[in-house]
Amino acid sequence: MTSPARMSDPYGSGGSANLADILERVLDKGIVIAGDIKINLLDIELLTIKLRLIVASIDKAKEMGIDWWEDDPSLSSGARRRQLADENDRLQHRIAELEAARETTEDRA
Template structure:
């Protein structure tokens, strides 16, 4: 007495379109998933983790005021350049405070090269 295993239904033409429609709708509207994890021992809170997940398109995220990736040097080449320029200016200021004569010499050399 053998029981034939039930085979999953093959994916039809409509299922791919449905998935695409659902994904487009989620990215267009956005979805928020929120939750908290608390670990207690004898009514003493040991650990609380708050999880927040937003799934949306870049355009929708910008509409909501979320654009942190544009200022994160790890994700944006413009932010990386801005950070390097700021750091360079700070280092030049520190060097000028430590050795004012060095800054004057550096300016004279750059003028001679021009």
């Protein structure tokens, strides 16, 4: 007696491995998707939206010169600290200026 032939799995038993390979390749190489949306009325441009999507690993993005998240205070604690330190320096400088101006005014009186 022969056993019935098994039908292959439609999703493939190696489907997750294939997806993992594709994802690894995309993150390693990077992929860019770009598009523009323009809304015109009687040849008058009312709205232009430019969309750019980059999918890459952080290392690949840095290699391409893309590191905007490092300077965004809402995404980076280091950027938040730098922003607060800069603000603190400006305020201390302004206080020193105001105190010097007050001393000059008091000396004249």
